[in-house]
Amino acid sequence: MGAGSWGTTIAKVIADGGCDVMLYSRREEVAQEINESHRNGDYLPGIQLPPGLFATSDVATALQGAEQIYLAVPAQTLRENLEVWREFIPKGATLVSLIKGLEQGSGLRMSQVMVEATGLPIEQMAVVSGPNLALEIAKGEPAASVCACPDVERANEVARTCSSDYFTVFTNHDLIGTELGGVLKNLIAVAIGIVNGLGYGQNTKASIMTRGLAEITKFAVAHGARRRTLFGLAGLGDLIATSESSLSRNFRAGEMLGRGYTKKEVLKRLLQTAEGLSSVAPVLKIAAEKGIEMPIVTQVSDVIEGRMRAGDFGRQLNLADDVEVES
Numbered sequence: 573m574g575a576g577s578w579g580t581t582i583a584k585v586i587a588d589g590g591c592d593v594m595l596y597s598r599r600e601e602v603a604q605e606i607n608e609s610h611r612n613g614d615y616l617p618g619i620q621l622p623p624g625l626f627a628t629s630d631v632a633t634a635l636q637g638a639e640q641i642y643l644a645v646p647a648q649t650l651r652e653n654l655e656v657w658r659e660f661i662p663k664g665a666t667l668v669s670l671i672k673g674l675e676q677g678s679g680l681r682m683s684q685v686m687v688e689a690t691g692l693p694i695e696q697m698a699v700v701s702g703p704n705l706a707l708e709i710a711k712g713e714p715a716a717s718v719c720a721c722p723d724v725e726r727a728n729e730v731a732r733t734c735s736s737d738y739f740t741v742f743t744n745h746d747l748i749g750t751e752l753g754g755v756l757k758n759l760i761a762v763a764i765g766i767v768n769g770l771g772y773g774q775n776t777k778a779s780i781m782t783r784g785l786a787e788i789t790k791f792a793v794a795h796g797a798r799r800r801t802l803f804g805l806a807g808l809g810d811l812i813a814t815s816e817s818s819l820s821r822n823f824r825a826g827e828m829l830g831r832g833y834t835k836k837e838v839l840k841r842l843l844q845t846a847e848g849l850s851s852v853a854p855v856l857k858i859a860a861e862k863g864i865e866m867p868i869v870t871q872v873s874d875v876i877e878g879r880m881r882a883g884d885f886g887r888q889l890n891l892a893d894d895v896e897v898e899s
């Protein structure tokens with residue numbers, strides 16, 4: 573559900589793995605391009621999609637007989653979409669979030685929004701998250717990811733369905749950690765983008781990445797995540813991929829901020845979703861409520877909202893923790 577860069581890529585992975593897949597696109601012309609030319613030029617330029625991948629702009633057709641429903645729309649649109657889609661969800665289907673954002677206002681994770689918006693139990697909700705830059709995977713470059721679901725059998729089924737010879741999906745039981753890893757690394761990717769935009773080198777980036785991981789871990793563990801999840805693919809793995817790649821929209825958004833563009837200008841130039849820009853406020857609100865210090869994320873917010881000059885970024889990394897390595 574969602575024929576942007578990641579929704580289309582996962583649909584390709586699933587089709588390449590030998591399963592039937594129907595991709596829902598809001599825009600009819602995108603569905604038509606996929607069905608007729610086997611391309612989605614706006615989101616995956618140069619990628620040939622498999623002939624077995626079909627698309628539709630009709631929700632009922634997309635969801636008819638679906639056993640697994642992969643959600644790939646921007647976080648802020650999920651609730652309103654599910655409220656329309658829920659009547660078409662077949663009984664017992666697994667809902668899989670591919671989304672790496674928090675809901676503004678409520679601060680809820682996507683699996684929580686999915687439960688609220690559909691009335692279905694949490695056992696039917698799964699998340700797939702990892703170092704997964706869409707275009708690289710669409711090209712067939714090998715990568716791995718994690719599926720987490722409270723129901724182990726469903727996690728295994730999803731992992732089997734969206735694994736192919738170039739995409740390996742592991743499973744774990746830590747829905748919260750897997751979900752928050754994807755959300756929080758985006759904020760650190762914006763930070764790395766900012767200092768890259770300022771022209772700083774690897775010491776600064778490595779320091780922010782490492783101290784960023786400490787912030788991510790502290791926040792996630794305070795929500796009940798397992799620490800080790802944040803040191804796996806859905807945490808550290810995704811942080812490395814996103815922070816080091818110009819394919820990352822969050823990194824690119826940060827880079828523009830570092831070069832002096834305002835949030836408004838960044839949003840205008842960035843034609844795709846950069847979840848970090850929307851998640852930063854709810855993350856900091858929750859952090860303040862729980863008494864968690866997040867100096868890097870705070871500075872990201874200050875630069876985004878124009879309270880701090882990008883040139884002053886990174887001068888308070890020492891506030892993250894008194895102790896460098898936590899036990």
Ligand SMILES: NC(=O)C1=CN([C@@H]2O[C@H](COP(=O)(O)OP(=O)(O)OC[C@H]3O[C@@H](n4cnc5c(N)ncnc54)[C@H](O)[C@@H]3O)[C@@H](O)[C@H]2O)C=CC1
Nearest residue numbers: 575576577578579644645649670671672704705706844845
């Ligand atoms: N692109 C990537 O490499 C990866 C993205 N993700 C996550 O996947 C989610 C989706 O991102 P992308 O596909 O990359 O974004 P995108 O910007 O490429 O595509 C978003 C899709 O959602 C649709 N959309 C926008 N507003 C909508 C609305 N109100 N209702 C219905 N559909 C709407 C757009 O038409 C487009 O098809 C994000 O949460 C992102 O963090 C996760 C892993 C990798």
Ligand SMILES: O=C(CO)COP(=O)(O)O
Nearest residue numbers: 702703704705820821822
């Ligand atoms: O989540 C991603 C890679 O794992 C994609 O990152 P961006 O949303 O920053 O492009």
